[in-house]
Amino acid sequence: MMEPPRTADVAALETTAREIRRDIIRMTYLAGSGHPGGSLSVTDLLTALLFREMRIDPERPTWPDRDRLVLSKGHAAPALYAALAHRGFLPRAELATLRRLGSRLQGHADRGKLPAIEASTGCLGQGIGMAVGMALDARLAGRSHMVYAVLGDGECQAGPTWEALMAGGHYRLDRLVVLLDRNGLETDGPTEAIMGIEPIADKFRAFRYRTVEIDGHDFPQILDALAEARSRTDGPTAIVARTVKGKGVSFMEGKSAWHGKPPSKSEAERALADLGSPEEVPAR
Amino acid sequence: MTALGPAASLRDAYGAALVELGERDPGLVVLDADLSGSTRTQLFGQRFPDRFFNVGVMEPTMMSIAAGLSLGGRTVFASTFAVFAAGQAYNFVRQSVCYNRANVKIVATHGGLLVGGDGGTHQMVEDIGLMRGLPGMTVVVPSDAATTRAATFALAERNGPAYVRLTRESLPTVTDGSFRIGRAAELRSGNDLTVVAVGALVARGLELADDLARLGISVRVLDAASVKPFDEAAILKAARETGAILVLEEHSVLTGVGALVAAVTAEGHPVPVRRIGVPDLFGESGDPWALLDRFGMSMQRIRDEAWDLLRLRGRVE
Structure with a gap:
């Protein structure tokens, strides 16, 4: 089915993603607060973007033609920090400073503190609009780099998310790719019980996005969808990535309680055992 | 004038x-x-x-x-x-x-x-x-x-x-267009009272100054167009030299320029400050200029408050 080199490539991505997930657990444990659930669900999407699809260079973080990534669901900042660190944009040792006074790693990413961050996000429904602005900027400047906006599903309840999506469709921004981390859970419970967003793929289509639905933990599917999005010349793409909140940690999977709660010491150690190998974490 | x-x-x-x-x-x-x-x-x-x-x-x-x-x-x-x-x-x-x-x-x-x-x-x-x-x-x-x-x-x-x-x-037109960020423009010099105004009410401040000038009272008028950064130095100089400040703004007095002037003077050189602006109310439909009068920014009210401040300062009986 798949060619051997690709299998090796996928295995490498899976290894990287596991390391990023381990860092997410260590970081949120050490910080004593944060959002592990949605960080773990979006990890494979970010790994595919930063380690394969995106044209970026840690040696030239402000290269004008670099692809842009906007984490509109800004609370998944631990996943982004860990991925950026593994990709060489910041020292891995710095990850331990998450949420500490004086750290560059704010609870929600701040581009003023950490230049590798393209847009400061946190309050939902705004990053997607900034991504639309970045894609318009690129078009005006005659540049062809991609702009990726990663949305959360709770964020799809916010009106301004749809304002921005409407604008991306209206301007036919073919360099804009919206990735929805569809883990199905928000802070208080399942999205469909709180305020349903389905049929979400149809909604994106109605807003003029070529929309694909994939398994957001399957690297070949993610990479195919991203490659197809780059080849488009007639409008924006939406990738609805079905994911599992808390992915990779048995007791966090599918539980909205882990949206905004850090693991305790024993929970962190159990999570690290789930993610490949046991590890003792220092006292907080 | x-x-x-x-x-x-x-x-x-x-x-x-x-x-x-x-x-x-x-x-x-x-x-x-x-x-x-x-x-x-x-x-x-x-x-x-x-x-x-x-x-x-x-x-x-x-x-x-x-x-x-x-x-x-x-x-x-x-x-x-x-x-x-x-x-x-x-x-x-x-x-x-x-x-x-x-x-x-x-x-x-x-x-x-x-x-x-x-x-x-x-x-x-x-x-x-x-x-x-x-x-x-x-x-x-x-x-x-x-x-x-x-x-x-x-x-x-x-x-x-x-x-x-x-x-x-x-x-x-009330200025010569020499606006600078961070600077209040002194549109009238004077030493008996200062009017700090923004927007549409700057003209009313000038009208007050011209009226009082006929009575021999000199009113300094500052156009505080640069609300932030704010020209605190000009405000404190006015407080020291004129001893009282009347603020005019077409904005809520709770959070506007009047509140800012009151804070700056309270910390730097306390003097009597009066805030004329919109009270803690929403507006309503009406002729635009009539609304200013209705909501407490009439020339009569401005004159009355100015007169009060001048009395406090001992400049008039």
């Missing part, structure tokens, strides 16, 4: 300045939210259609799009009415623009009660307070077309977020 100059539209001055800026800076981009005729950004849109985005009725997202457009180095102007720019879009101005240190200039028209007939829903009297509370935000409230033009150019030169509040009504 010079008489007030002819009335001119602040919005027209803004629109014309934008077109000139567009000629100078090929990267400059302008956005509007379906009010481009009223805000006059249409003038820019007609001249530079490729660099003009009328995003429709989505003021919050207009701020995010503007921020995204600016982060690569562009200067971006975004316009709509004040109630939408500062009210509807507040948290988008806060995070997308200010927290991102985006080079976005928000020029809001239709500030204050002078909106008139549209009534209290559209009469934004809280915007100065909301916008000056945002870290990193520059806030300018021009008093006439000349200052509007000067401020538009000055802000285009200055990197970072800014909010400009314009009025719908044309206003008499």
Whole structure:
């Protein structure tokens, strides 16, 4: 089915993603607060973007033609920090400073503190609009780099998310790719019980996005969808990535309680055992 | 004493300045939210259609799009009415623009009660307070077309977020257009009392000064168009030299320039301060100028408060 080199490539991505997930657990444990659930669900999407699809260079973080990534669901900042660190944009040792006074790693990413961050996000429904602005900027400047906006599903309840999506469709921004981390859970419970967003793929289509639905933990599917999005010349793409909140940690999977709660010491150690190998974490 | 100059539209001055800026800076981009005729950004849109985005009725997202457009180095102007720019879009101005240190200039028209007939829903009297509370935000409230033009150019030169509040009504020309960010303009010199005014009420401050001059009372009039950064030095100098300050603004007295002047003087050189502006109320429909009188900004009220302050100072019986 798949060619051997690709299998090796996928295995490498899976290894990287596991390391990023381990860092997410260590970081949120050490910080004593944060959002592990949605960080773990979006990890494979970010790994595919930063380690394969995106044209970026840690040696030239402000290269004008670099692809842009906007984490509109800004609370998944631990996943982004860990991925950026593994990709060489910041020292891995710095990850331990998450949420500490004086750290560059704010609870929600701040581009003023950490230049590798393209847009400061946190309050939902705004990053997607900034991504639309970045894609318009690129078009005006005659540049062809991609702009990726990663949305959360709770964020799809916010009106301004749809304002921005409407604008991306209206301007036919073919360099804009919206990735929805569809883990199905928000802070208080399942999205469909709180305020349903389905049929979400149809909604994106109605807003003029070529929309694909994939398994957001399957690297070949993610990479195919991203490659197809780059080849488009007639409008924006939406990738609805079905994911599992808390992915990779048995007791966090599918539980909205882990949206905004850090693991305790024993929970962190159990999570690290789930993610490949046991590890003792220092006292907080 | 010079008489007030002819009335001119602040919005027209803004629109014309934008077109000139567009000629100078090929990267400059302008956005509007379906009010481009009223805000006059249409003038820019007609001249530079490729660099003009009328995003429709989505003021919050207009701020995010503007921020995204600016982060690569562009200067971006975004316009709509004040109630939408500062009210509807507040948290988008806060995070997308200010927290991102985006080079976005928000020029809001239709500030204050002078909106008139549209009534209290559209009469934004809280915007100065909301916008000056945002870290990193520059806030300018021009008093006439000349200052509007000067401020538009000055802000285009200055990197970072800014909010400009314009009025719908044309206003008499009261300045020579020598606006500078961070400086209050002394429009009348005087030592018996200081009037600090912004926007449409600067003209009323000048009328007061001219009236009192006939009685031998000299009133200093400061146009505090640069609300942030605020010219604290000029305020404290006025407090020391004139001993009392009357503040005039077409904005809520709770959070506006009056509150700012009171704070600056209380900390730096306490003197009697009186705040004339909109009380803790929403506006209502009516003739624009009649609304100013109705809500406590009449010339009679201004004279009465001035007289009180002069009495306190022992300048009059």
